[in-house]
Amino acid sequence: xxxxxxxxxxxxxxxxxxxxxxxxxxxxYRMLGSVTEAEDLLQDVWIKWQGYDRSTVAEPAAxxxxxxxxxxxxxxxxxxxxxxxYIGPWLPEPVDTSADPYLGAERGEAxxxxxxxxxxxxxxxxxxxxxxxxxxxxxYPQIAEIVQxxxxxxxxxxxxxxxxxxxxxxxxxSPADQRRLLTAFVAAARDGDLAALEQLFAADVVSYADxxxxxxxxxxxxxxxxxxxRYVHAFAARFWSGVExxxxxxxxxxxxxxxxxxxxxxxxxxxxxxxxxGQIQWMMNPAKLRSRP
Amino acid sequence: MSAYAGFAAxxxxxxxxxxxxxxxxxxxxxxxxxxxxxxxxxxxxxxxxVARVLADLxxxxxxxxxxxxxxxxxxxxxxxGSAKTTGSAETTGSAETVAxxxxxxxxxxxxxxxxxxxxxxxxxxxxxxxxTGVLLVLNPDKLHRWHRPxxxxxxxxxxxxxxxxxxxxxxxxxxxxxxxxTDHFPVDVAAAHAFEGAYGPCAEIFRSLRSYLGRTxxxxxxxxxxDFLVFGAGIPSHGNVHEVVPAxxxxxxxxxxxxxxxxxxxxxxxxxxxxxRADATDPGLLTDGTAAAxxxxxxxxxxxxxxxxxxxxxxxxxxxxxxxMLYAGxxxxxxxxxxxxxxxxxxxxxxxxxxxxxxxxxxPRDFGALLGRWRPGPEGVVxxxxxxxxxxxxxxxxxxxxxxxxx
Numbered sequence: 001x002x003x004x005x006x007x008x009x010x011x012x013x014x015x016x017x018x019x020x021x022x023x024x025x026x027x028x029y030r031m032l033g034s035v036t037e038a039e040d041l042l043q044d045v046w047i048k049w050q051g052y053d054r055s056t057v058a059e060p061a062a063x064x065x066x067x068x069x070x071x072x073x074x075x076x077x078x079x080x081x082x083x084x085x086y087i088g089p090w091l092p093e094p095v096d097t098s099a100d101p102y103l104g105a106e107r108g109e110a111x112x113x114x115x116x117x118x119x120x121x122x123x124x125x126x127x128x129x130x131x132x133x134x135x136x137x138x139x140y141p142q143i144a145e146i147v148q149x150x151x152x153x154x155x156x157x158x159x160x161x162x163x164x165x166x167x168x169x170x171x172x173x174s175p176a177d178q179r180r181l182l183t184a185f186v187a188a189a190r191d192g193d194l195a196a197l198e199q200l201f202a203a204d205v206v207s208y209a210d211x212x213x214x215x216x217x218x219x220x221x222x223x224x225x226x227x228x229x230r231y232v233h234a235f236a237a238r239f240w241s242g243v244e245x246x247x248x249x250x251x252x253x254x255x256x257x258x259x260x261x262x263x264x265x266x267x268x269x270x271x272x273x274x275x276x277x278g279q280i281q282w283m284m285n286p287a288k289l290r291s292r293p
Numbered sequence: 294m295s296a297y298a299g300f301a302a303x304x305x306x307x308x309x310x311x312x313x314x315x316x317x318x319x320x321x322x323x324x325x326x327x328x329x330x331x332x333x334x335x336x337x338x339x340x341x342x343v344a345r346v347l348a349d350l351x352x353x354x355x356x357x358x359x360x361x362x363x364x365x366x367x368x369x370x371x372x373x374g375s376a377k378t379t380g381s382a383e384t385t386g387s388a389e390t391v392a393x394x395x396x397x398x399x400x401x402x403x404x405x406x407x408x409x410x411x412x413x414x415x416x417x418x419x420x421x422x423x424x425t426g427v428l429l430v431l432n433p434d435k436l437h438r439w440h441r442p443x444x445x446x447x448x449x450x451x452x453x454x455x456x457x458x459x460x461x462x463x464x465x466x467x468x469x470x471x472x473x474x475t476d477h478f479p480v481d482v483a484a485a486h487a488f489e490g491a492y493g494p495c496a497e498i499f500r501s502l503r504s505y506l507g508r509t510x511x512x513x514x515x516x517x518x519x520d521f522l523v524f525g526a527g528i529p530s531h532g533n534v535h536e537v538v539p540a541x542x543x544x545x546x547x548x549x550x551x552x553x554x555x556x557x558x559x560x561x562x563x564x565x566x567x568x569x570r571a572d573a574t575d576p577g578l579l580t581d582g583t584a585a586a587x588x589x590x591x592x593x594x595x596x597x598x599x600x601x602x603x604x605x606x607x608x609x610x611x612x613x614x615x616x617x618m619l620y621a622g623x624x625x626x627x628x629x630x631x632x633x634x635x636x637x638x639x640x641x642x643x644x645x646x647x648x649x650x651x652x653x654x655x656x657p658r659d660f661g662a663l664l665g666r667w668r669p670g671p672e673g674v675v676x677x678x679x680x681x682x683x684x685x686x687x688x689x690x691x692x693x694x695x696x697x698x699x700x
Contacts, residue, residue, distance in 0.1 A: 018688075035438060087328025089336065091428050093435040094414040098396040098486065111399040113416030113428045117323075203295050203419045204400050209491055209643060222490035224394065224401040225295060231487045238646035265642060275420060284642060 016060045017049055023061075023136065024068045030131045031072035031124070032079060033092030033116045041068065041075055066146045069128050073147070076124040092116040098220060109134040118165050129154055130161035173272045179247075179254040181272045185280070186245060186256045192236030197229035202275035207231060209282040228280070250283070264289055296419045297394045297401045300427075304392035304405055307351035312344035317423035322346060327432035343427065350431075354405070354412055355388050404439055411439035442475070464602070465527035465552045471499040472531040476555060491643035501687040502632070505677035506601060507537045509630040509697050512681065513597040514538045518628060520588035522546070523599040524573035529556045534599060535566040544587040546571035546578065573603050574615050579622035595626035601695075604633035606651055609663060617665045625700055629667050632677055632695035633660055657694045667698035 024045060028038035045068050057063045083090050092113055110119065110131050119127050128147050132138040138146070144154035173181070181200060188196035207222040222231045246257040250267050258266040267289065271279040283289065294302070296315050303311035322337040324330075330353075337346045388407040395404045397416050405413035414436060418426035430436065462484035466477035470485050473496070489495055510521065519541050521534050526545035529535060535543040545560070545568040547553050557568040567587045571578045578584050585591040598619055604612050619629065636654045638645050645652075655663075660674050674696045678686035 034435075036434075088332070088334040089323045089325055091323065091325035091430050091432075091435075092398075094397050094402070094416065094430055094439070096396065096439060097399045098489075113398050113400075113402075113430075114418055114426060116398070117428065203297060203422065204417075206399060207490065209641075220486070220489045220494060221396070221399060222487070223396045223399065224297065226298075227483070227486070230483060231490050234484070234487045235491060235643040235646035238650070239643055282643065286640075 013050055013054060017046060017064065020061045020064050024064055026135065027065060027068050027131060028072050029095065030110050030116065030119070030135055031069070031076055031127060033120070034079070035093050035095055037075065037079060041071055044071055062142070065132075069132065069146050070148075073124040073128055076127070080120075090120075097223075111135070115165065119161075121164060122161050125149070126157045126161045126164075129157035130165075133158045173274065175254065178270070178272055181277055182254050182256060182268070182270050183247075185270060185277060186268065189232045189236060190240045190243075192233040194229050194233050197232055198225050200277050201225040201228060202273065202278045205277055205279065207280040207282070210285045210288070295394075295401075296422055296424050297403065297417060300415075300417060300424055301392040301394050301403045303347070304351055304403060305390060307348050307355075307390070309344045309348035312347050313340055315424050316340045316343055317420065317425040320423075320425055320427065322427045322429065324350075324429045325432050325435070327434065329433070330431060332431075347427070351390060351405075354390055354407070406439075406441065409441045411436040411441075414439055459551060463549060463552060465547065465549065468499050468602075469528040469531070471496045472503060474528060474531050476528045476530065476559070488644060488647055491647060492638070492641045497687065498689045498692050501678045501689045502601070502693050503532045504687070505632070505680055505693070505695060506534070506599070506630070507532050508681055508683065509695075510534050510537045510597065510599065512697065513628045513630065514541060516595075516628065518595055518597040520544075520590040520594070521597040521599060522579075522584060522588065524571070524576075525601065525603040526556065526568070526599075527552060527602070529559050529566070529568065535560065535563070539565075541565065542588050542590070543567070544569065544584060546573070548572045573600065574607065574611055576615070576618055576622065579619070592624065594624060595628065595700075596623050598623065598627065598629045600629060600631045602632065604631060604655070604663075605653055608653065613663050613665055616663065616667060620666050620700055623700055627700045629664075629698040629700070630695070631664075631698065632693050635676070635691055635694050637690055637692050655694075660694065660696075664696075664698055667700060669696045669698045672696065 021042065024042055025038055028041045029035060032038050032041065045064060048067055049064060054060070094113060097111070110116070119130070122130065125147050129143050132143045132146065133140075140151050140154050140158075143158070144151040147154065147157070149157070185197070185200050188200060203225050204223070205225050205228050207228045222228050242260050244259045244262075246259065248255050248257050250269050253269045253271070256268040257264055258268065265284060267281075267283040269281045269283070270277050299311070299315040303315060318340050319338070320340055320343045322343040324332050326332050330350075332346070332350065337343045390412070391406050393404050393406070394401050396402070397404070397414055400416065402417055403415045404411060405415075412431070412433075414430045416428040417424050459478060459480060462478075462481045466481040467485045467488070469475075470477040470481055485495070513521070514537075521538070521541055521543045523534050523543060523545045524547075526533065526547050529545050534545070535541070543566045545556055545566070547556065547568075547570065550570055553568060553570040560566040560568050569578065569583060569587075571583070588596065590596065600616075600619075607615065616629070616631075634652075634654045635657055638648070638654060657674050661669060672680050674694055676686075676691035677693045677695045678689055678691075680695060680697070
């Protein structure tokens with residue numbers, strides 16, 4: 001990791017830690033499947049951070065994520081030894097994601113009980129690479145550095161983990177169907193048509209909004225067909241007024257580009273399977289929209 | 294009914310045929326009970342087997358040890374299914390199991406509670422409208438974060454409240470929900486969740502706003518104010534005015550008759566505190582004797598006017614003229630406690646759209662002009678968390694701004 005001799009005054013140890021705590025918890029919980037163990041681990045990270053010569057740390061967020069991941073790899077090894085004597089099946093400790101927005105945030109990936117259970121079948125290092133990639137979108141070179149392998153090996157870890165989990169994934173629909181569902185969704189959303197919206201959704205659909213407001217925690221994901229339909233309905237009338245809709249692509253998926261007065265203000269994408277629309281992403285973060293033409 | 298709601302209803306009924314109706318033929322059930330229940334250690338497979346195991350388990354839960362009182366004070370979610378799991382309602386020691394669909398690890402899941410005490414949390418896999426997998430956590434060590442305070446019964450104890458739930462959400466009750474109160478309905482919780490989906494968590498922001506109310510009202514009391522007139526008061530609990538200054542006279546007002554009925558029931562029996570209906574933009578109660586009847590110092594000594602959560606719903610003209618009427622109606626030395634919405638919400642187009650057409654955000658630099666003859670105190674117009682903070686101001690977005698102004 002990048003290390004510079006100056007920078008980062010000591011006094012803001014608390015502030016820096018508090019700012020990234022949500023993400024650190026997200027990593028630790030996905031690694032351990034236990035809120036209690038994740039919180040204990042964060043306590044250890046905090047103690048290390050407090051005692052560390054922070055003037056040598058150029059990027060505190062990256063540094064803390066690295067410490068957390070490496071400690072979690074060790075903690076998972078000993079947790080697994082303990083779980084060998086657990087009576088009956090072991091399941092992760094469930095979390096209320098409507099009360100803890102940080103967990104559901106970022107992408108909400110690698111979080112459902114079913115996926116956390118499958119992650120138990122991976123080696124701790126595979127699991128770490130997968131979590132950093134799928135849930136937090138870390139670039140491969142950074143993952144490689146955190147789990148202390150070469151970049152090629154990091155890619156290998158993630159792809160092996162994906163294969164393990166592939167059986168759990170639903171078959172995605174064809175790009176043409178994806179586009180058709182997106183068009184139908186935008187039309188129903190615009191009309192605020194509750195029944196039409198619910199019909200398009202898989203029962204466990206999740207809607208994620210990435211807004212602006214730089215300092216804010218992430219939006220709470222909205223979960224479930226009826227709730228997401230109500231949610232989309234709740235802002236339909238005013239949100240869509242004066243909106244020009246264009247069609248394009250984002251992250252390899254068809255996207256609806258929403259503009260007002262000639263200015264792009266939102267990009268809407270969906271993930272769909274044979275069950276219907278499973279995820280909706282509303283990208284409205286000006287910083288991330290700026291890179292688009 | 295969705296597979297999730299159907300599963301919740303089957304849990305509440307402890308009915309094998311109800312389970313069979315929502316389960317897929319090859320459904321699998323895995324239970325984590327940490328050895329504390331006489332349940333199979335291997336996963337149960339197949340619709341009939343899973344349905345029977347679940348129905349037996351749910352029937353069993355009611356005869357378990359009495360639930361401990363819940364310890365946490367977080368919010369509740371919408372109740373989907375609720376029924377006695379026992380065949381005989383008179384059976385002593387039986388506990389009602391309430392099953393609700395909530396966000397479990399970012400997906401819909403079902404939470405089982407008895408008098409607010411979580412006894413199980415299930416993650417469900419659903420394909421083609423059927424439940425194919427149930428991961429059921431019963432180990433109490435993994436459930437303590439799911440306990441919730443149980444709501445008191447809605448009817449019969451709040452005078453003036455209808456037997457039926459309100460059909461539309463109210464901002465006052467949504468705020469009550471965010472403040473951790475119990476005076477709200479599922480329709481309010483749903484609206485609060487929808488707003489948070491577009492904006493982000495709101496509880497801390499409203500707690501910060503409530504603590505601004507606390508600091509400003511306590512400050513006014515320290516300045517000698519003993520009579521408070523509160524506009525748009527909402528639910529009078531969770532640090533509302535009379536709880537901050539219990540020795541003062543407080544007249545709460547609100548324009549929403551439902552809220553007035555609810556509020557009046559809550560403060561009934563107090564000699565110092567009253568709740569009446571009034572529209573903040575038409576402060577006839579200043580002159581028609583209502584204020585004088587409930588506030589003994591009215592007209593003879595400075596009063597405190599609490600004007601929170603209202604400016605955002607008034608146009609500049611309405612706000613200017615209302616504040617001016619209030620100025621004219623109170624003695625010199627009276628204090629005005631006011632807030633307004635800054636422009637922070639513009640960054641959240643969906644949330645902004647939910648606020649409707651009558652919602653007005655204001656640039657803090659323009660607000661002073663709307664105060665007219667009222668003179669802002671030395672703190673000026675600041676984000677509410679930074680008005681005379683006690684210790685470090687709360688780390689919340691600058692959604693609300695405010696000031697205390699003097700006549």
